[in-house]
Amino acid sequence: MTTCDKELDARGLNCPLPILRTKKALNDLTGGQTLRVVATDPGAIKDFQAFAKQTGNELVESGEANGEFTFVLRKKA
Amino acid sequence: MTTKKLAIIATKGTLDWGYPPFILASTAAALGYEVQIFFTFYGLQLLRKSLDHLKVTSLGNPGMPMPMPMPVLLQALPGMQSMMTVMMKQKMKSKGVASLEDLRNLCAEADVKMIGCQMTVDLFGFNPSDFIPGIEMGGAATFFEFAGESDICLFM
Numbered sequence: 001m002t003t004c005d006k007e008l009d010a011r012g013l014n015c016p017l018p019i020l021r022t023k024k025a026l027n028d029l030t031g032g033q034t035l036r037v038v039a040t041d042p043g044a045i046k047d048f049q050a051f052a053k054q055t056g057n058e059l060v061e062s063g064e065a066n067g068e069f070t071f072v073l074r075k076k077a
Numbered sequence: 078m079t080t081k082k083l084a085i086i087a088t089k090g091t092l093d094w095g096y097p098p099f100i101l102a103s104t105a106a107a108l109g110y111e112v113q114i115f116f117t118f119y120g121l122q123l124l125r126k127s128l129d130h131l132k133v134t135s136l137g138n139p140g141m142p143m144p145m146p147m148p149v150l151l152q153a154l155p156g157m158q159s160m161m162t163v164m165m166k167q168k169m170k171s172k173g174v175a176s177l178e179d180l181r182n183l184c185a186e187a188d189v190k191m192i193g194c195q196m197t198v199d200l201f202g203f204n205p206s207d208f209i210p211g212i213e214m215g216g217a218a219t220f221f222e223f224a225g226e227s228d229i230c231l232f233m
Binding site for chain 2: 012013014015016017019020022023040041051054055
């Protein structure tokens with residue numbers, strides 16, 4: 001597991017909170033830094049792909065284990 | 078890349094129908110959109126300082142999932158609407174769905190512009206102090222000033 005500059009626990013939150021919290025967390029980072037998000041909302045998989053595509057923040061990792069979804073985003077430079 | 082714009086007209090004043098405008102507006106703002114919501118008629122209820130008075134109703138809403146089948150006349154009994162509202166709020170909380178107040182705050186923090194319909198305020202005799210601070214009042218022309226240049230325009 002790669003180390004990230006910031007971690008966000010979005011477990012138990014439903015749409016659109018994981019995305020909104022992610023956006024907020026990214027605001028605290030500088031370009032190139034990474035954020036790891038853990039979520040349980042099954043809609044998050046598609047939403048994080050869409051979020052990355054539309055905002056230009058890169059989705060570096062996307063995985064699932066034991067009903068939890070993990071995403072690593074790299075903030076746009 | 079030019080900023081995309083989302084314009085929403087919110088016309089409903091129930092707990093359930095309060096969600097779509099605030100969910101879409103906050104998400105669009107997170108995606109970098111410039112967002113305006115025009116609250117008109119019953120939608121103005123969503124701008125009241127407290128949202129505790131908002132309710133859900135199964136009346137005229139046969140699509141609402143019920144815990145048990147219930148004749149419509151029973152659903153109209155006193156107290157039923159309040160009971161359904163309490164149950165809906167509990168369900169939302171247990172599923173990690175944000176409260177309307179939280180979503181509205183997130184919209185405000187993300188600079189979503191909220192405009193109340195002046196005509197509706199006059200019509201129902203609302204007091205401007207009933208509403209949250211930071212909103213503007215305007216009319217149809219005010220809405221079109223932004224909506225006419227929007228990429229997405231939704232009526233809810």
